[in-house]
Amino acid sequence: MNKNQHRPTMTDVAKLAGVSQTTVSFVLNNVSSGNISEETKTRVLKAVKALGYRNSSPVYDLRNSRTHMIGFVTDEIGTSPFAGDTLRGAQEMAWASNKMLVLLNTGGNKEVEEEAIQTLLEREVEGIIYAAMFTRQVTPPASLRNIPTVLMNCFSIDKEFSSVIPSEVSGGRKATEALIKAGHNRIGLINGEPWMHATEARSEGYKKALETHGIEVDTSLICYGNWRPDSGYDNTMSLMSLPNPPTAIFCGNDLMAVGAYQALAVLGKQIPNEVAVVGYDNQEQLAVYLKPPLSTVALPHYEIGRWAVKHLLELIESEKKLPAVQEKISCPFISRESI
CATH class of the missing domain: 3.40.50.2300 (Response regulator)
Incomplete structure (x- = not known):
């Protein structure tokens, strides 16, 4: 590649193929639930070949090409009153492991969320924290299935992903x-x-x-x-x-x-x-x-942030796929003078 040329991205592939980034991601990651036609798949793969695009999906061995970046995708937690302790716990654990936390706040918009995740994949983050402002059941995007992921302050009904919530x-x-x-x-x-x-x-x-x-x-x-x-x-x-x-x-x-x-x-x-x-x-x-x-x-915001990053690092470092863990962190009682 010429030094003056930019490295092709998933956005470039999507534009050339005339499809969305989500469709490109589904094709490259072999996500069966996308219901994508063979004609569309062929078009996407031709665009990939024409541009010389290299899939940044963690199907590739990131252990041999470390970026030292961890993605943190959140709906509103970045602007909530409890964000400080949660982010501090996550950031401190990341820094202690020589990792940088890349925070993307989506405002709960699913299209923005998908774009955020694809951006992180293109930047070859080593893993992703998928966080929610309030504890709830979620359906994580299919694009997270091929990268080490921890759900923070949320959980999936099928328990496919590791998660951490307050007890x-x-x-x-x-x-x-x-x-x-x-x-x-x-x-x-x-x-x-x-x-x-x-x-x-x-x-x-x-x-x-x-x-x-x-x-x-x-x-x-x-x-x-x-x-x-x-x-x-x-x-x-x-x-x-x-x-x-x-x-x-x-x-x-x-x-x-x-x-x-x-x-x-x-x-x-x-x-x-x-x-x-x-x-x-x-x-x-x-x-x-x-x-x-x-x-x-007390809600254990700091501890939840630390646990999410710590477990994500374990998933990243493991030579084999680890079973999903559903962690619940204790909420301590704070005694003052109202009893």
């Missing part, structure tokens, strides 16, 4: 048990939106704690909010209006706990003497400065 069930259980140990057996739960994984898992932990301690689950004490202070306020007002109101409230996140604090203040209820409150997330700039400081459960 939300145990977190919900710890929050509830802290209230039980303080002498409470009428514990309200103000949870998030019902369709979310975190909501379901924290609720499961709440119920398990009650059942373990011989306390009947009272569905009138369980309500759902929108993760914001207004729903914490409204639901606290509803709970405290019950004929037999709770003596403690477990809020599904710290922001709803703020609303609970406001409602209890309006009702003239002292925290924790009359009603105890526990949050979830440990947003320190918020929880520490509430009066009294909020007891809560």
Whole structure:
């Protein structure tokens, strides 16, 4: 190749063949689910040959041609309030292993996501972290099947990929048990939106704690909010209006706990003497400065970032395909003065 000529990319192949980059990727990586016609495959392969394009897919042995780059594809985590600790954990582990983290934020746009992944493949990254802002089930792009990949804060239903998420069930259980140990057996739960994984898992932990301690689950004490202070306020007002109101409230996140604090203040209820409150997330700039400081459960953002990169490096270094690992990282209880 002439020094003044640029190395052909997948974009060049797509343009010459008159198809999308996704189609080119599917053809080169033999992805059967693409339903691509033989005529289209032939056109793509002719364009590859004409341009002299070399597939950057990890089907090639990257151990012999290291780029020392790790791709980090995310929907919104790069702009979320929890991004700092997650990225710091991932970056520190990457740097410790002489790797550079290449972050691409897609805004949840699937077309942008596919472009981002193809760009990383063309840059010959050694592996990819596929991250989500909130914990949920995902269907990873087919183009990730041929490169070491770890799902971070998300998981696939078929468990084909290794993943790491918070241990939300145990977190919900710890929050509830802290209230039980303080002498409470009428514990309200103000949870998030019902369709979310975190909501379901924290609720499961709440119920398990009650059942373990011989306390009947009272569905009138369980309500759902929108993760914001207004729903914490409204639901606290509803709970405290019950004929037999709770003596403690477990809020599904710290922001709803703020609303609970406001409602209890309006009702003239002292925290924790009359009603105890526990949050979830440990947003320190918020929880520490509430009066009294909020007891809560911390999400292990930093640890999740570190684990994702550490396991990805294990996949990269392995001479054989390793079985997928579904890791759940403990959520510690942070005791302050609201119990």
